[in-house]
Amino acid sequence: MPEYTQNLVRIGNDYIKLQNNAEALRYFEKALENSRRLERKSIQAYVLSECGNAQATVGNKTEALNFYRQSLALWKNLKQDKVVTSLEEKIAKLEAN
Numbered sequence: 001m002p003e004y005t006q007n008l009v010r011i012g013n014d015y016i017k018l019q020n021n022a023e024a025l026r027y028f029e030k031a032l033e034n035s036r037r038l039e040r041k042s043i044q045a046y047v048l049s050e051c052g053n054a055q056a057t058v059g060n061k062t063e064a065l066n067f068y069r070q071s072l073a074l075w076k077n078l079k080q081d082k083v084v085t086s087l088e089e090k091i092a093k094l095e096a097n
Helices: 003-017 021-038 041-057 061-077 081-096
Strands: none
Touching (some): 003 021, 041 081, 061 081
């Protein structure tokens, strides 16, 4: 993964830990924009999943599910079965709550 995108995700995760959710989401959005510009599906899928994690952490269930489903579709196309299974479990757990 390009270092710039990964750093944006790391910073976003750090802001989540600091409970500065608005700032965290801003960094995740930047990482997502960058991943789309790179046109690498695996990076997009990873960032979308991280966006879903961030949204779930701040209690935005609908947004989290949206990001997870987008990520899931990409991972399925990439035939990454372990990641697909993990995301399907996250989606099921979130939908159950």
